[in-house]
Amino acid sequence: MKDWSRTIRQLFNHISTILPPNVDDCMPRITGFSDRRCVLTFALLLCSCCCNFSHAGESVIPLLSGFDAKRVAATYPPTDEKTLGELAKLLYRLRIVNPTKLQAMATQDTTLAGDQKPRPLVLGDAVSTTGTIKSMQLVATPKKLIEFLEFKQLQVLTVHEPSGHDIEVITLPLPGDAQIGDQVEGVGVTVQISKLLNGTPAIASAIVCNRLRWLPASAPTVGWQLLRNRGVDISLLSNLGSRNRRPLLADDGDAFYSMMAAASDIGQDRTDSPIPDEIAPVTLLQGSSELTGQWLRMNLETVLITRISVTEPQRQAELGSDHYYQIDAVGDLGNVVVHIERPADDDGPPASFNNRYPVSIVTRSLPAFLETRIQTQEGGNAVISELKTMIQMDGFFFRLWSYETDFMAQNGGGDQFGPLLIAAAIRNNEPDSSDPTGVNLIGSVAAFAVILGILGVWSWQRRIDSRDRAVREMKKEKEAESLRIP
Numbered sequence: 001m002k003d004w005s006r007t008i009r010q011l012f013n014h015i016s017t018i019l020p021p022n023v024d025d026c027m028p029r030i031t032g033f034s035d036r037r038c039v040l041t042f043a044l045l046l047c048s049c050c051c052n053f054s055h056a057g058e059s060v061i062p063l064l065s066g067f068d069a070k071r072v073a074a075t076y077p078p079t080d081e082k083t084l085g086e087l088a089k090l091l092y093r094l095r096i097v098n099p100t101k102l103q104a105m106a107t108q109d110t111t112l113a114g115d116q117k118p119r120p121l122v123l124g125d126a127v128s129t130t131g132t133i134k135s136m137q138l139v140a141t142p143k144k145l146i147e148f149l150e151f152k153q154l155q156v157l158t159v160h161e162p163s164g165h166d167i168e169v170i171t172l173p174l175p176g177d178a179q180i181g182d183q184v185e186g187v188g189v190t191v192q193i194s195k196l197l198n199g200t201p202a203i204a205s206a207i208v209c210n211r212l213r214w215l216p217a218s219a220p221t222v223g224w225q226l227l228r229n230r231g232v233d234i235s236l237l238s239n240l241g242s243r244n245r246r247p248l249l250a251d252d253g254d255a256f257y258s259m260m261a262a263a264s265d266i267g268q269d270r271t272d273s274p275i276p277d278e279i280a281p282v283t284l285l286q287g288s289s290e291l292t293g294q295w296l297r298m299n300l301e302t303v304l305i306t307r308i309s310v311t312e313p314q315r316q317a318e319l320g321s322d323h324y325y326q327i328d329a330v331g332d333l334g335n336v337v338v339h340i341e342r343p344a345d346d347d348g349p350p351a352s353f354n355n356r357y358p359v360s361i362v363t364r365s366l367p368a369f370l371e372t373r374i375q376t377q378e379g380g381n382a383v384i385s386e387l388k389t390m391i392q393m394d395g396f397f398f399r400l401w402s403y404e405t406d407f408m409a410q411n412g413g414g415d416q417f418g419p420l421l422i423a424a425a426i427r428n429n430e431p432d433s434s435d436p437t438g439v440n441l442i443g444s445v446a447a448f449a450v451i452l453g454i455l456g457v458w459s460w461q462r463r464i465d466s467r468d469r470a471v472r473e474m475k476k477e478k479e480a481e482s483l484r485i486p
Helices: 002-015 021-031 036-049 069-073 081-094 099-106 143-149 222-229 250-268 281-286 313-319 368-377 406-411 439-479
Strands: 126-140 153-160 166-171 183-194 203-208 213-215 295-309 323-332 336-340 351-353 356-363 384-386 390-403 416-428 481-485
Touching: 069 183, 081 143, 081 153, 081 166, 081 183, 081 203, 099 126, 099 183, 126 166, 126 203, 166 183, 222 250, 222 295, 222 390, 250 313, 250 356, 250 390, 250 416, 281 336, 281 356, 281 390, 281 416, 295 356, 295 368, 351 406, 356 390
Parallel strands: 166 203, 336 481, 356 416
Antiparallel strands: 126 153, 126 183, 153 166, 183 203, 183 213, 295 323, 295 384, 295 390, 323 356, 336 351, 390 416
16 A cells, blocks of 8 residues: 555656646645545546546646647548647647657656556657658648737648658748758657557657757758758748847747857867858848858957856756857958948937947857966956957857947947857967067168158158049048948
């Protein structure tokens, strides 16, 4: 009887994590029962009234508001607009389930003790899938549900798994570049089960999946291919541009941390890294949406380096660190003047950037030369360091992001925005100041000779300088470009 009591109490521990909030008040009284028969009777009653709690954590149904096993079973296959609507609603409900929890539920059977056997698969269970796209089809969401569900289409994929089985996956549309042969990974809710004839356990033949990780077989850009090879979900990159000129948001988190971890790994293992394209800041300001994930190189001057703590355990695991660094820098604008217009309700002149423009870099770790400079200048483990030095960065363009600055508050109104880059490698780009023996002396003699020559023509140049000055100014104005950003 002791084993039964222990089992029931373990059952209540599971129940306490999934029961709806309105029964929380009764849990202390339940766990305080001393009569074993009452505990057993009450537990069996809960199991018969609510759902199959003997395998709590495997079934997703308790997390899908309004759905039970019968309603889940009725969603697939969709035979008319009504059942298609039910399938779309199931996908909508699944969007609020924490992906990490869903993944844990799908792999719970793998953590069972050696003498325990996993229970048979049932409808509503969490199931993971990995494979290549065999076919893909877009299906329109019933019109009357679009406003409520906030998506216009469902995507139905046939995924060929390494085991040789095919599984139907109903999900939100993948990016437009997705094609047959690409790899996808995800966790979903089982809506159809196939019972095999050879006595092996039944398998899921159809699942509803909120989001699939998309790993294209052939990425359209070098940057995407590098990130894909490091396991980054490329579907996360397709929507980054839609949040341009906004602060970092919760929706950016998955892409932000996975790209930073991948970039750091690429920087440590450069054997397969092609030479990046050298890009100026103004290029990112003009065509940023199309350049998301671009593998690039940029020469910059650092201004401020900040150590930022990562407190969420999930993000720490993704990043492989409990902190990262943000480097505030400036990049050369060349012969371009950037004007940022004020908000519509502000009639003042635009904020102008004549020579340099702010650029932000994030990196999981700093190179040794920057750590040494900070240690020498600040001492100890400084959180914020004002440091000016020339660097060359190889990395990826994340998106344009915005943040508050005193300059914009005084000159342009609104927030400053600029490129946010994720560094794979940062190199010292300071000019070599060493001077071989005798070079200074030779240089001084040569300089003296040049000065004598200059003095000889100085008086003649003074005569024509006034006439040429106006011509030069006109030419300079014609060569300079102006970029106005609303």
